Amino acid sequence: MLPGGKRKVRPDGVWQVPGIGVPVLMVEVDRSTMAVERVAAKFSRYRELCRTRVRDNDPARSGQEPADRMVHGWRCTWPRHSRAGYPPVALVVTDAGPVALAGRQQAVAELSVDCWLGRWCREVRDDNDDGWREYDDAVPIVATTLELLAEHGPLGPVWWRFGRSGRHSLIEALENPDNRAAYDLRQAAREDEEHKAHRELMDSLVCAGCGDVPEEESTWEYGRQGQVEWTRRPGGRCWSCHQEHTERLEREAEEQLEAARTANAALRPCWTCRGSIGGKEDSKLELREKARPDQLECPECVQARAAKDLGPLMLPAPTKRELVAALVSTPDDPWWEERVLHAKLFPPKARV
Incomplete structure (x- = not known):
């Protein structure tokens, strides 16, 4: 009965066993004589019954505001109902x-x-489609057959909860499926997996220099060019070790360059520009190592020759006077041996 005496729905029975966790269970018996549409419509009226609010005339609440004294009507009928929802x-x-x-x-x-x-509810922060269902305005419905009840009793695994699979005991069937608690368990499992994956990733990013295990894959650091985003890589280094490693490599490169400059300065100069055989200092083409013994031009002149498609460099052949003088004393010419060699490889008559 709804408040006001207007009859909407009346259960065939009400079962109350608070001691086992069933404060109230309304029972609807269907003898398969009514159309399923009419049977299903009864549950809409059950929900309407549960939604209806009435004034609570309990003297203990007489001092409250009228709006605060409005309660669900069914709670006045079954005040011992302690389960959440209808x-x-x-x-x-x-x-x-x-x-x-x-x-x-x-x-x-x-x-x-x-x-x-x-x-259906879900967290806005979730990056998946998972969520849970709230049953504050839903009527929990369990179903079974009279034959199963006769065989196993009302506490046996005979109840099918609408929205779940399989049959369960009554207490299990009355538990709301896919609720917030189930979602929280799934979310906790996801967070554990994410934390585990994060720790495995961090362990793989251990610094090769100092053994530091980072907390994050990328961090913002301050370097020579200001603030930079530093991302760790497997087998890489932390920012401090990276800076030290970079500075050490730069020092080693500078020392190597100075050694190459000193060594090349002691060699014969470039045939074409008469500069250092190692090239101009601080140029992109400057050699970082000692020039080869047979090198005749600096890198800039080699590049210029290739750009003009001039072909290989051929040194001028020694004159007869130079050849005669060479029989008496060693010529004061750093390219003498190459000139003699080129004269044999490229006879004057074969030169263009």
Whole structure:
């Protein structure tokens, strides 16, 4: 009965066993004589009954505001109901074969889905489609057959909770499926996996220099060019060790360059520009090592010759006077041996 005496729905029975966790269970018996649409419509009226609010005339609440004294009407009827949400309803079907009864339960569930499904909720921060259902405005519905009740009793695994698979004991069936607690467990498992994956990643990014294990893959650091984003790599270094390593390499490169400059300065100059055989200092082409013994031009002149497509450098052949003088004393010419060699490789008559 709804407040005001207007009859909407009346359960066939009410089962109350607070000692086992069932403060109230409304029972609806279906003998397979009514259309499934009419059976499903009853659950809409059950929800309407549960939604209705009435004034609580408890003297203990007489000092409260009128709006604060409005409570759900069913709580006045069953004040000992302690489960969250509306009181559950049990649908017991009978007077048909097992297949027909199973199909009848399924049809009623599909037609009354708005009454028992609950509303879908999710966290805005989640980067997945997972969530949970709130059942504050849903009627929990469990279903079974009279034959199963007779065989296993009301506490046996005979109850199918609409929205769940399989049959369960009554207490298990009354637990809301896919609720916030289940979501929290899944979320905690995801966070554990993410934390584990993060730690494994961090362990793989241990610094090769000092053995430091980072907390994050990328950090903002201050370097010569200001603030930079530093990303660790497997087998790499932390920012401090990276800076030290870079500075050491720069020092070694500078020392190598100075050694190359000193060594090349002691060699004969470039044939074309008469500068250092190692090239101009601080140029991009300057040699970082000692020039080869047979090198005749600096890198800049070699590049210029190639750009003009001049072909290989051919030194001028020694004159007869130079050849005669060479028989008496060693010529004061750093390119003398190459000139003699080029004269043999490239005879004057073969030169263009």
